[in-house]
Amino acid sequence: MNGFSIDADRVMRRIERLAQIGKISETGVCRLALSKEDREAVDVVRIWMEEAGMKDRIDAFGNLIGRLEGLNPEAPAVMIGSHIDTQPYAGRFDGIVGVIGAIETVQTLVEAGIVPSVPIEVAAFCDEEGCRFNKGLFGVRGILGRLEDGELEREDKNGITRRQALLEFGGDPELFAGSEYPPGRVGAFLELHIEQGPVLESLDRPVGIVTGISGPLWWTVDMYGFAGHAGSVPMGLRKDALVGAAKVIVGLQELASGDPGAPTVGTVGTLKVFPDSRNIIPEHVQFTIDLRDIDLPRRDSLERKLRTIIGNAAAEHGLSYEIREDTNSEPRYCAEHILGSIREAAREMELEAPELMSGPFHDSLAMSYYCDYGMIFVRCREGISHNPKEYASPEDIAAGVELLCRTVIKMCREQDRLELAVQNAQAAEAAQAVSGQSEQTT
Numbered sequence: 001m002n003g004f005s006i007d008a009d010r011v012m013r014r015i016e017r018l019a020q021i022g023k024i025s026e027t028g029v030c031r032l033a034l035s036k037e038d039r040e041a042v043d044v045v046r047i048w049m050e051e052a053g054m055k056d057r058i059d060a061f062g063n064l065i066g067r068l069e070g071l072n073p074e075a076p077a078v079m080i081g082s083h084i085d086t087q088p089y090a091g092r093f094d095g096i097v098g099v100i101g102a103i104e105t106v107q108t109l110v111e112a113g114i115v116p117s118v119p120i121e122v123a124a125f126c127d128e129e130g131c132r133f134n135k136g137l138f139g140v141r142g143i144l145g146r147l148e149d150g151e152l153e154r155e156d157k158n159g160i161t162r163r164q165a166l167l168e169f170g171g172d173p174e175l176f177a178g179s180e181y182p183p184g185r186v187g188a189f190l191e192l193h194i195e196q197g198p199v200l201e202s203l204d205r206p207v208g209i210v211t212g213i214s215g216p217l218w219w220t221v222d223m224y225g226f227a228g229h230a231g232s233v234p235m236g237l238r239k240d241a242l243v244g245a246a247k248v249i250v251g252l253q254e255l256a257s258g259d260p261g262a263p264t265v266g267t268v269g270t271l272k273v274f275p276d277s278r279n280i281i282p283e284h285v286q287f288t289i290d291l292r293d294i295d296l297p298r299r300d301s302l303e304r305k306l307r308t309i310i311g312n313a314a315a316e317h318g319l320s321y322e323i324r325e326d327t328n329s330e331p332r333y334c335a336e337h338i339l340g341s342i343r344e345a346a347r348e349m350e351l352e353a354p355e356l357m358s359g360p361f362h363d364s365l366a367m368s369y370y371c372d373y374g375m376i377f378v379r380c381r382e383g384i385s386h387n388p389k390e391y392a393s394p395e396d397i398a399a400g401v402e403l404l405c406r407t408v409i410k411m412c413r414e415q416d417r418l419e420l421a422v423q424n425a426q427a428a429e430a431a432q433a434v435s436g437q438s439e440q441t442t
């Protein structure tokens with residue numbers, strides 16, 4: 001990039017600074033969405049955005065968004081970023097690398113005196129993880145007008161609703177409409193993220209190019225039986241909701257493992273038992289299901305089989321059940337022109353960047369319904385994530401951030417070219433309409 005590059009030390013200092021907010025162990029972090037720790041982190045990141053030369057704002061959804069104007073301020077922006085909220089038992093890099101890398105990209109350009117051809121927006125989206133209110137991608141879906149009924153009334157484990165938490169954080173549901181993005185405000189989205197998987201490590205490559213994101217299906221399942229004394233109710237007369245749930249959990253494991261060559265994954269991540277007593281037969285069990293696959297027809301087939309497993313388990317043990325669908329997205333593929341920009345930037349850096357799919361979903365998944373998107377992965381040691389042992393080396397992070405920076409420059413030029421093409425087409429259409437009117441008058 002004309003002899004300049006990103007400041008890798010600054011990137012790592014900022015990552016380590018954020019790791020101190022919500023620190024739970026030497027390397028562990030708990031910074032739940034819309035918590036006091038989350039707000040403290042937003043305020044710190046906001047200062048860095050301003051240092052990088054951006055104007056910033058916290059919108060009604062709790063997103064922190066910075067903007068650097070381009071030579072053509074009216075053109076659709078290139079947006080980069082990720083999230084800074086974490087899981088309750090998290091590491092230092094998930095989401096954070098993407099936000100810090102995006103800020104570093106802008107700051108590198110500003111310090112080098114480069115004015116991008118189109119605006120660049122940096123987003124630290126609110127509540128990507130979804131662990132506190134059991135539904136993620138809140139902030140990014142918010143700006144796209146894709147929130148669902150009842151989301152604000154979802155409660156966390158302490159009975160606090162998202163509405164309460166959002167208001168305390170500084171958001172405002174009454175102002176949602178003013179924070180939504182109209183069509184065309186952003187022309188392309190690019191996200192840098194740790195891989196959260198073992199592929200890049202197995203290939204001994206520091207970075208990878210994402211070609212698409214698997215489609216997640218999230219359910220909340222409730223199974224209802226009847227409570228009774230654990231010492232006096234015969235086994236054959238019980239309606240044990242936990243036994244039914246256990247059979248579903250085992251069934252999901254067998255379904256997802258049925259084809260060893262397929263990228264299907266299935267997980268039960270939470271389990272609540274009522275009355276939750278040693279000597280009472282469980283009457284109500286609630287658990288979550290996370291089923292993902294890059295092949296939608298295969299995932300649909302597994303979904304049908306899973307519904308049968310749940311129905312059979314309930315019938316066998318005299319239970320009733322309810323299934324609530326929390327998230328349902330088909331696989332989403334990255335835009336070819338963005339992939340081309342990443343590939344070109346990688347060649348300039350003499351990086352061999354493998355291409356791979358993403359099993360986890362990201363803010364990019366929601367953005368894919370609004371504009372073209374792309375992703376860059378950074379190698380993650382042993383594929384560990386959502387765990388304090390999560391680790392990406394400073395060298396790999398630096399490579400990922402520099403690849404992001406180089407790609408953004410190319411995307412800005414591409415976005416400017418696309419905008420010019422649209423303007424020329426509109427002008428030609430207008431000229432043709434005027435010509436047609438003139439002929440009619442003649």
